[in-house]
Amino acid sequence: MWVDTHCHLDAAEFDADRDSVYARAETAGMSACIVPAVSLANCQPVLDCCHRYQKCAPAYGIHPLFTDQAKPEHIDQLAEWLNQHRAIAIGEIGLDGFVDNPDWDTQHFYFTEQLKLARQFDLPVILHGRKAIDAMTHKLRRFPVKGGIAHAFNGSRQQAEILIEMGFKLGFGGAMTYPGSTRIRHLATELPLSAMVLETDSPDVPPSWLGKQGHNEGRNEPSELPAIARTLADLRSQPVGEILAKCSENVSTVFGPYWQGYDYRSASTP
Numbered sequence: 001m002w003v004d005t006h007c008h009l010d011a012a013e014f015d016a017d018r019d020s021v022y023a024r025a026e027t028a029g030m031s032a033c034i035v036p037a038v039s040l041a042n043c044q045p046v047l048d049c050c051h052r053y054q055k056c057a058p059a060y061g062i063h064p065l066f067t068d069q070a071k072p073e074h075i076d077q078l079a080e081w082l083n084q085h086r087a088i089a090i091g092e093i094g095l096d097g098f099v100d101n102p103d104w105d106t107q108h109f110y111f112t113e114q115l116k117l118a119r120q121f122d123l124p125v126i127l128h129g130r131k132a133i134d135a136m137t138h139k140l141r142r143f144p145v146k147g148g149i150a151h152a153f154n155g156s157r158q159q160a161e162i163l164i165e166m167g168f169k170l171g172f173g174g175a176m177t178y179p180g181s182t183r184i185r186h187l188a189t190e191l192p193l194s195a196m197v198l199e200t201d202s203p204d205v206p207p208s209w210l211g212k213q214g215h216n217e218g219r220n221e222p223s224e225l226p227a228i229a230r231t232l233a234d235l236r237s238q239p240v241g242e243i244l245a246k247c248s249e250n251v252s253t254v255f256g257p258y259w260q261g262y263d264y265r266s267a268s269t270p
Helices: 018-027 043-052 062-070 073-084 103-123 133-142 155-167 183-190 222-236 240-258
Strands: 002-004 030-036 056-060 089-096 127-132 148-151 168-172 197-200
Touching: 002 197, 002 222, 002 240, 018 222, 030 043, 030 089, 030 222, 043 148, 056 073, 062 089, 062 103, 073 103, 089 103, 089 133, 089 148, 103 127, 103 133, 127 133, 133 155, 155 168, 155 183, 168 183, 168 222, 168 240, 183 222, 197 222, 197 240, 222 240
Parallel strands: 002 030, 030 056, 056 089, 089 127, 127 148, 148 168, 168 197
Antiparallel strands: none
């Protein structure tokens, strides 16, 4: 059994066949799937998805690339949402310097305020960080939280070790399957397995073997995760079953009581 720690199953790309996508993941051995929100408006679709599918668990937050659409009052509204609806984490949140002319002041405001929410609700966080990991760790030192997952980690070994020391696991997914992704593949080989979790980031970041196939044009989905795990197993020269088991154990370490024994379909409040 395996856990997809980052899957946007609520995305429009799955509207035509979401039930089939979920069924394929179950058939492939999925035990759980974390579905993070990217904006306040996105929280309801994430909740609906997690109510419909037993093995999905929600995280709620405002993604750094959606902060230009956010308003300061959305922080209070997100807090009220969290008061009413159970979450496994705050996310996905963070900083993104990969886009042209990032609005750093706005991104930092929403990242800071959501770290405060994570502290208020005693929740881990799911981080999004591109060309901004040092800035994120600096902010995390000022507003420490109870760890979480650094989604789609693509930083340096030193940055990885800092996040691990802060209680974070590092997410590895489709990018690792490309031979040209040398830094990510080196990290996948060198870091301790105890620091790693697996993800697809579906419908995005398709693994190398998907290409542009059929009407879905390379759309990623959670059923690809066992094959992604095989790539990690090959890089580390370890059995794939060992990779899947340890990475799933690492998820339980991060989320603890929020993870075990709760069906997110059955209730809205903690």
